[in-house]
Amino acid sequence: MYRKGSVVSADGTTIGFRQCGSGPGVIVLHGSMLAAQDFMKLAEALADDFTITVPDRRGRGLSGPHGIDYGIEREVEDLQAMLKETDASRVFGLSSGALIGLRTARVTPSIEKLALYEPPLSINGSVPVDWVPRYRRELADGRIAAALVSVLKGLEADRVFRTLPRFILVPPLNLVFRFQREAKGDDVPIPDLVPTMSADMQLVAQLADTTDDYATVDADVLLLGGSRSPAYFGCALEALTGVLARSKRVTIPKLDHSGPTDDGGPSEVAQSLRDFFA
Template sequence: MYRKGSVVSADGTTIGFRQFGSGPGVVLLHGSMLAAQDFMKLAEALADDFTVTVPDRRGRGLSGAHGADYGIEREVEDLQALLKETGASRVFGLSSGALIGLRTARVTPAIEKLALYEPPLSIHDSVPVEWLPRYRRELADGKVAAALVSVLKGLEADRVFRTVPRFILVPPMNLALRFQRKAVGDNVPIPDLVPTMSADMQLVGQLADTIDDYATIDADVLLLGGSRSPAYFERSLEALTGVLPRSKRITIPKLDHSGPTDDGGPAEVAQSLRAFFA
């Protein structure tokens, strides 16, 4: 069971969170098309040793809207507010959440240990973006299932979606989303999460080719990836290994980009995090 709380970020936006366990503080940052609900198993696996704070990033659930001037600066401010509120010095981020953790660590000495799972740090256009215009058109037309398929095929994060034709994928996806339209407790319905990819891809574009910026990070960094993830995540991790002053790499067998989530392999990820954060 978790406790609920919130903090007000620098621009006045409320950032709500779920909190588990007791001990040294850890903040877990989810990626796009996700919310705090997707880190429940990971948080519970760490709760015996740590006070684990899992926010709904802005634009989702317990938190306020993205805002008119949304960008990486707002996300950094949100994480800084969470760190100040909780006293945490350890941060874990998945995907776009990893980008936020990375950027925040440059300017936030409070972060002593930073764990990153497959940040989509684009290096010379390594992260695919050709699918974005179609995705945004489909969202504008209210075709949420089609937009979700465009994301999954475009980012190549799942082998099934890479190979199966769109006309086969969209109808069952549409049916599945119909059963996910009502919120259950604090959880955010999946159709409400699909549009968050647009804002997160804004972060990817904003941080493209910024690899050299991270040479000044003082925190100890753990770089995590799954053996079944697309190659462009490996390229990001390799580049970070080359510039970060203190980093360690771990590749977790049989996991893909969803590894830390409830649908992936949170127990395996928690094992690496527990050792690193201790």
């Protein structure tokens, strides 16, 4: 079970969150095409030792829209508002959530410990983006299943989607999506999450080749990755290891980019986080 709350960000946008547990505060930031619902197993695994706060990032679920001037600045303001509301000093982020945590730590001394799982920090074009125009065209045409396939094939983060042809993948997804327009409780249906990738790719573009910016981060940083993830995530982690003043890198066996989510290996990730945040 979780309790709900919300905070108002600097631009007036409401950021809603789920919260569970007790103890020192930890904020958990989800990545692309995800929402707070995807981190409930991770939150439960840490709840005996920490107060875990999992927001729906803006543009989904309990939170308000992205806004017309969306960018990394708005996401940083959202996280800062959450930190102030919860009095947390620990942050964990997956993927684009890791980018937000990293960028926020540059300007927010109250973040004492920062754990990042595979931030898509593009270095000399390392993160693939050639699929984005097709994905956005499919979104504009209302072809949500096709857009999702374009994302998963383009980012190469899922082995099944990487190898199977589109004509096999799209029809069953269309069928699944018909029954997922109505989600239970506070959950966000998958078809409503697919369009959020567009905003997250805006963050990837905005923060490309900014590695050296993070030399000023004062927090202790844990850099996490899965042994089965695409190589470009490892490139980002390696670059950050060389720049961050106090960092430790851990590779978790048998996990991929979805490792921290309910469908991945949240118990393994929780163990690394528990040791680091303690």
